[in-house]
Amino acid sequence: MAKKKLETQPLFTESDWTFESMGIVYEAIQDIALNDLSLDVYPNQIEIISSEQMLDAYSSIGLPLMYQHWSFGKRFVRDETMYRKGMTGLAYEIVINSNPCISYNMEENTMALQTLVMAHAAFGHNHFFKNNYLFKQWTDADGILDYISFAKNFIMKCEERYGFQAVEDLLDAAHSLMSHGVFRYRRPPRPTKEELEAMRRMRESHEEKQSQLDIWMESMLNPSPEERELNRRERVDRQSKMNLPEENLLYFFEKNSPVLEPWQQEILRIVRSLAQYLYPQKQTKVMNEGCATFVHYYIINRLHDQGLITDGAFMEMLHSHTNVVMQPDFDDPRFSGINPYTLGFNMMMDIKRICEDPTDEDREWFPDFAGSDDWRSVLKHAWANYRDESFIQQFLSPHLMRKMKLFVITDDSKKDELEVTEIHSSRHYKKLRQTLANSYDITNYEANIQVMDADLKGDRILKLRHGVHNGILLEDKSRDEVLKYVKYLWGYDVTLDGHDQETDQHLYSASTIEEKVEPGSKKKS
Structure with a gap:
């Protein structure tokens, strides 16, 4: 006793x-x-x-x-x-x-x-x-502390040997591209002959979609059909050797920049490794x-x-817990979006409820685990196999949508007023859930910019392509400033063309190429 x-x-x-x-x-x-x-x-x-x-x-x-x-x-x-x-x-x-x-x-x-x-x-x-799975796939928990220690010591030695300013300039450029220094998908295995042939045909198909400027230049130069075919094959061949298109810009510069020295390449590797380490946390x-x-x-x-x-x-403890999961209303001055603690905790508790005490609605929406009582296994399965977007798509229930009073406001630039397009009702549950899930898909708010071509034997101009999603363009000032950093890392001029991801329509062009003014002529304002 x-x-x-x-x-x-x-x-x-x-x-x-x-x-x-x-x-x-x-x-x-x-x-x-x-x-x-x-x-x-x-x-x-x-x-x-x-x-x-x-x-x-x-x-x-x-x-x-x-x-x-x-x-x-x-x-x-x-x-x-x-x-x-x-x-x-x-x-x-x-x-x-x-x-x-x-x-x-x-x-x-x-x-x-x-x-x-x-x-x-x-x-x-x-x-x-x-x-x-994202952390298991993209991070090395066993080695990260040793790697950070190495990175700090290496950069300190570079500052001593090459100068503080040279290292800081390089880090400035690398940090400006940190969100474009990650692999979003695991590297595929070595392709088979059939896959190589399919990729060749895909590249050839893509090459046929040239910009109007390229068409104009070709018509001015008036190359013969044989020369055009030779140029096309050379372009396809170098793109194949450089594994283009490439989404990881820092990786591309580390491996291909004509101007970076080995110590600079190592610093780029450090920055992109840290970006990759943090990448799962964003999702x-x-x-x-x-x-x-x-x-x-x-x-x-x-x-x-x-x-x-x-x-x-x-x-x-409950007082602190309540503060953490507090969700201000949409018209509250403190509102800055949905609190991730609130949404995440409520969904975990809701899964536990569905397993233990499901309603008929729960059994209809979640037949695989409603009433199973084994909420521990369901939660651990979700924690292991989903990211925010897919987790919301699979596990957000109508019950929780009503409890949190979720609704969707659509801001259409073609309309004068905002419109409430979805509310927590039976007609809107699925679309409301999908809209919320989409807001956690990083492809919707991080620009899709890829290296498309770079002729190292020719003008060495680096050609980037921005796949524009939902008509969202880059802000002009920050875009141009980042292009300067890209030019710094590449060593030569850079062009960026924006194309609609759905229609492939050309939307804008930007470059670091300065306009040349002939003697006696006036420069355009």
């Missing part, structure tokens, strides 16, 4: 934390996470840091041992100023996708918050990092935070049910 009474005593009663009390709580959390939820996690490394260190981690995109760059300092000054003025708070923690999984907890946290944070990061995020914000929030909510409730945390500590 004495042993049973001891086991039901609270793990802590004081507000202040100690390393000893955190260790005791960690073991209780781990027992629930591994033996109840059956989570699969990396070994944990939990570190306590100050607010200044947390701000420093903010500025270096959440990674330790980061190399130096002025943009990180700019972020630090901005975040520190807003924090000191009380305009924003700091995260309770930052967690790194590594093995061991490193969690940085704020030293200002109370013991109750440290409990919440350990459940959230050390087990929720940790499980998601280790098991989601799983709702799922990642939803998983971690669900895990911490389940664990703190289990701890409270077992009498291992006091009512006061439990209420403090």
Whole structure:
């Protein structure tokens, strides 16, 4: 009896934390996470840091041992100023996708918050990092810490040898293209002869769709049919050798730039490797935070049910939890879109409800798992095999659409007024869900720019193509500034042509080629 009474005593009663009390709580959390939820996690490394260190981690995109760059300092000054003025708070923690999984907890946290944070990061995020297919496919949790250490030391040595300004200029150019320095799809295996022939025919078909400028130039030069065929075959051949089109611009420059030295190529490799490491996080914000929030909510409730945390500590945790998942209404001044914590957590809780207590509507929409009672397996399957877009498409229920009062506002440039096109009703559920899912598809808000051609034996002009989606063009000023960085990395002039992805209609052209003015003529304004 004495042993049973001891086991039901609270793990802590004081507000202040100690390393000893955190260790005791960690073991209780781990027992629930591994033996109840059956989570699969990396070994944990939990570190306590100050607010200044947390701000420093903010500025270096959440990674330790980061190399130096002025943009990180700019972020630090901005975040520190807003924090000191009380305009924003700091995260309770930052967690790194590594093995061991490193969690940085704020030293200002109370013991109750440290409990919440350990459940959230050390087990929720940790499980998601280790098991989601995007992270398994694109990141190396075992090697990332060593690679970051190498990157920092390598860049420091480059600054000493080649000069701080030369390294900073290169990093400026590389960072401007960081979102275009990733492979969005795994590299295909070596193609068969049949596939090579199919690709050759596809390239030939694409080459027939020349811009009006190319047609005009050919007509002015008036080459013979034999010369045109020879030029076409040379173009197809060099595109094949350079694996064009290429979506990863930093990779292309690293391998093909005529002007970059080996140390510069290595720095490009560092920047694109970090971009690739962060790429899955951009596609799983709702799922990642939803998983971690669900895990911490389940664990703190289990701890409270077992009498291992006091009512006061439990209420403090619920207060923080409620703040995290609070969703301002669309007409609230604080509204800035759908809170990923809110949507993710609500969907995880809704899946649990559908498994345990489904309605007829749930059974119609989710026949595979409604009423199965095995919500743990359903959640772990979802966490492992989906990203935000596909997760919403597959698991957002009519019940939750009504609960969150979701609706769609369409902003048609051809109309004078906004229009509510979908609401949470039976006629609109599927389209509303699809519209919400589309908003998490990164192809809808990241420009699709690819290298199409570069004649290294000729004028060496780099030809880029922007596949315009939904008529969304690049902003002129930022586009032209980034093209300057592209020219810096390539070493020669660059052209960019925008084509509608659906119709292939040419929409715009931009280049770094300066207009030449003949003596006695006037330059166009």
